[in-house]
Amino acid sequence: MFHGRGGKRRSWPISERYSLNMDEKAGSPTVLRDKTIAVYFRSSPMAYKLLPTVLLVLCAATLLTMLYVSQSRDAVVLVHPGPVDVHNELHNTNPCLALGTHSWSDSVPYGWPGLLINPSNASDVLRGSTTDIVNRIYNNMCPGHQTLPNVQFTFPDILLIVDFNHPAHYNIISYLELLYRRYFPNILYCGLQPETLKKQIVAEKLGFPIYYLHALKDNWQTKYECIQHAMKMCDNFTGYLLIGDDTLINMTNFERTPKYKAMVGDEFVRTGEHMNTTQFKYSWEWWGAEGGRSAMLGVLNELSFRANRDNDHLAQEFLRNYYSFVNDSTIFHMMAIDFLYVPKRLSSIFLYMTSLFLKYKTNVEVAIPFFVCGLQHPGDVHFVRMISLWANDRDNSQKRFENDLVYLHPFKYHAHFKNAPQGKDFMCQNYLRSK
Ligand SMILES: *[C@@H]1O[C@H](CO)[C@@H](O)[C@H](O)[C@H]1NC(C)=O
Ligand SMILES: *[C@@H]1O[C@H](CO)[C@@H](O)[C@H](O)[C@H]1NC(C)=O
Ligand SMILES: *[C@@H]1O[C@H](CO)[C@@H](O)[C@H](O)[C@H]1NC(C)=O
Ligand SMILES: *[C@@H]1O[C@H](CO)[C@@H](O)[C@H](O)[C@H]1NC(C)=O
Ligand SMILES: *[C@@H]1O[C@H](CO)[C@@H](O)[C@H](O)[C@H]1NC(C)=O
Numbered sequence: 086m087f088h089g090r091g092g093k094r095r096s097w098p099i100s101e102r103y104s105l106n107m108d109e110k111a112g113s114p115t116v117l118r119d120k121t122i123a124v125y126f127r128s129s130p131m132a133y134k135l136l137p138t139v140l141l142v143l144c145a146a147t148l149l150t151m152l153y154v155s156q157s158r159d160a161v162v163l164v165h166p167g168p169v170d171v172h173n174e175l176h177n178t179n180p181c182l183a184l185g186t187h188s189w190s191d192s193v194p195y196g197w198p199g200l201l202i203n204p205s206n207a208s209d210v211l212r213g214s215t216t217d218i219v220n221r222i223y224n225n226m227c228p229g230h231q232t233l234p235n236v237q238f239t240f241p242d243i244l245l246i247v248d249f250n251h252p253a254h255y256n257i258i259s260y261l262e263l264l265y266r267r268y269f270p271n272i273l274y275c276g277l278q279p280e281t282l283k284k285q286i287v288a289e290k291l292g293f294p295i296y297y298l299h300a301l302k303d304n305w306q307t308k309y310e311c312i313q314h315a316m317k318m319c320d321n322f323t324g325y326l327l328i329g330d331d332t333l334i335n336m337t338n339f340e341r342t343p344k345y346k347a348m349v350g351d352e353f354v355r356t357g358e359h360m361n362t363t364q365f366k367y368s369w370e371w372w373g374a375e376g377g378r379s380a381m382l383g384v385l386n387e388l389s390f391r392a393n394r395d396n397d398h399l400a401q402e403f404l405r406n407y408y409s410f411v412n413d414s415t416i417f418h419m420m421a422i423d424f425l426y427v428p429k430r431l432s433s434i435f436l437y438m439t440s441l442f443l444k445y446k447t448n449v450e451v452a453i454p455f456f457v458c459g460l461q462h463p464g465d466v467h468f469v470r471m472i473s474l475w476a477n478d479r480d481n482s483q484k485r486f487e488n489d490l491v492y493l494h495p496f497k498y499h500a501h502f503k504n505a506p507q508g509k510d511f512m513c514q515n516y517l518r519s520k
Contacts, residue, residue: 181319212292227513249276275311331495351468376448
């Protein structure tokens with residue numbers, strides 16, 4: 086259990102739930118039933134401090150970034166800065182944001198992805214090319230093993246976004262680098278409390294730029310907000326893959342997925358898990374809270390209004406798709422979101438829907454299933470094989486990492502990798518060495 090600093094309480098996301106009533110059989114779906122015991126903190130109200138100064142900072146930061154990028158040859162973050170044409174940006178009605186560098190001494194603004202660069206001149210521990218950095222981390226975490234084999238494929242066109250459940254988890258960035266940087270040249274870390282991240286960067290002497298987004302304050306909206314803000318940047322990514330800080334991906338299986346479709350886990354289609362709008366209480370206890378039932382009814386109501394009164398084509402198409410896929414007008418599906426891929430070609434409908442979700446403060450675990458249900462099926466959606474582990478099953482996560490999975494949740498880096506011999510062997514000898 087975690088508390089935020091300064092005594093502020095943070096909600097504990099659904100992905101941290103523990104269930105008593107589990108199906109233990111390997112390979113069978115783990116279904117949460119009505120006996121779920123959940124320990125939560127109430128969500129603190131979202132404090133909006135939107136970016137009054139961002140535009141001013143932008144120009145200066147863009148110049149700094151241009152300088153930085155032109156000087157570094159081995160930059161790990163390969164995000165390309167956009168063209169610096171202030172004139173154009175000011176006259177464009179929908180300008181994208183150029184990549185900037187966050188101030189180290191001042192606070193990091195909300196909602197603006199940018200680079201955090203360790204100011205310490207002694208921060209050379211993890212400096213160098215991606216291969217150098219990853220091999221150094223590997224030698225440190227897996228002593229006695231050789232260098233890592235080259236990977237067979239990479240995803241330069243996909244931005245990997247890691248959502249941190251809690252700022253305390255910033256201490257696993259090296260693990261994430263080790264697992265994913267070879268495949269994803271571009272990783273955006275998204276979370277709260279940038280000051281905690283800065284401390285971690287200094288403590289671990291991370292010498293490479295950390296691409297970072299200071300997320301908004303409500304855990305239940307952070308995930309779709311991370312993608313939403315990433316989509317505002319000037320870049321050429323063809324897709325955005327968001328994962329949790331404890332999601333373990335099988336890269337071979339991910340490589341085979343259709344990147345032109347939106348992707349989420351297949352759990353709710355396999356199990357049919359849903360909430361019924363005629364009821365207030367459910368095992369998923371957020372149904373009755375802000376972001377649950379009333380938010381979903383608000384979103385649906387507004388979509389119907391726009392479709393009927395405003396003749397809004399996006400709303401009409403969304404509702405048509407939605408009701409041709411969802412088989413009951415009073416249910417909403419729900420699922421823990423530890424993996425979400427959105428191709429750029431679907432960004433307009435994604436942004437359209439997430440702006441509605443934000444308006445009603447919709448909880449991500451009902452919002453995202455709703456979003457994918459309203460896409461064209463099966464043309465725009467792919468449900469990936471995945472497994473969510475609960476309770477004791479979490480002690481040996483790696484045992485459940487079956488060959489057909491695209492991802493498993495959770496794999497905790499300190500508990501399962503650093504401090505568990507079986508987990509460490511799995512990582513050092515199997516996972517990291519598979520090609
Ligand atoms: C780092 O900077 C400090 C003060 O700015 C200076 O005294 C020190 O010599 C520098 N160290 C190196 C290795 O450059
Ligand atoms: C995106 O790609 C186009 C064409 O290759 C290029 O001209 C442009 O500079 C790129 N933009 C960014 C932000 O990398
Ligand atoms: C939802 O609840 C209503 C009554 O409250 C019931 O008639 C209906 O069958 C339920 N729908 C589903 C899919 O469980
Ligand atoms: C609704 O029913 C159709 C046809 O039986 C099925 O293909 C689809 O997966 C169902 N939708 C959901 C969300 O379960
Ligand atoms: C990933 O999946 C492939 C099959 O697609 C399998 O051969 C491989 O062993 C899996 N990797 C791990 C680390 O389990």
